Amino acid sequence: MKCWICGNPADTREHIIKQSDIRRLFGRGPYQKGNRLKRMDQNQTRKLIQSEDSVHIKYPKNLCKHCNSARSQPWDKAYDEFMEYILRNESELKRTRKVGFKDVVHSDTSRFTTSLYSYFVKAFGCQLQENGQTPPLELSEFLLDKGDNTNLLITFAIYESMPKNSASPMVQIHPLEGDVENVTKKPLNYNWAVSIEWFTIIFWFNKVPAVELGSPFSGKTGNIDIGSYKERENS
Numbered sequence: 001m002k003c004w005i006c007g008n009p010a011d012t013r014e015h016i017i018k019q020s021d022i023r024r025l026f027g028r029g030p031y032q033k034g035n036r037l038k039r040m041d042q043n044q045t046r047k048l049i050q051s052e053d054s055v056h057i058k059y060p061k062n063l064c065k066h067c068n069s070a071r072s073q074p075w076d077k078a079y080d081e082f083m084e085y086i087l088r089n090e091s092e093l094k095r096t097r098k099v100g101f102k103d104v105v106h107s108d109t110s111r112f113t114t115s116l117y118s119y120f121v122k123a124f125g126c127q128l129q130e131n132g133q134t135p136p137l138e139l140s141e142f143l144l145d146k147g148d149n150t151n152l153l154i155t156f157a158i159y160e161s162m163p164k165n166s167a168s169p170m171v172q173i174h175p176l177e178g179d180v181e182n183v184t185k186k187p188l189n190y191n192w193a194v195s196i197e198w199f200t201i202i203f204w205f206n207k208v209p210a211v212e213l214g215s216p217f218s219g220k221t222g223n224i225d226i227g228s229y230k231e232r233e234n235s
Ligand SMILES: [Zn+2]
Pocket: 003, 004, 005, 006, 007, 008, 063, 064, 065, 066, 067, 068
């Protein structure tokens, strides 16, 4: 397998859910019986995650070492800072439903938001590849500084229909969905989401985000509105 970002041989695994998210929310593993983290996927199958190094939260090898470390380090760091801010300010964010990036980092906000967006581009490309889809070239070009923007928009929403009966903390990887062109069957767009406890990150590729799911983020500074995510009934 080749690294989908740069084309070199892929020899490392990217986390589906970042190890730091797992540690921040649930502490360090191994997790005790009865207190194991659950991952739910599209088939509603639950996988118990016994430590933050579990293969259930990693992709198959899909990135080269350079892209998965040096190149993506600033992106990962921005994401960590963002999630720390989000989880630390849970009650305020649930009330105001707004994030101002200058409250997350106090200097060089524009570099921060570009890095944060790059993290989401990387995460989304890895998810496409996991689902047997070819990540569109514009994603890797953006990450390699060969392009200024992509058709990927991110929105953030409170996970209103979070299963409440779960005794253990939960991360949920929602199904990748999309439309294909009638004749050629080529993919036209994609939609994907990840919930980390009450906070849901929604990915829109070539699609206009639904207004109630938050205002779109494309790496630019400013404020974003946090939307409201309710899972649809299974169709
Ligand atoms: Zn690479």
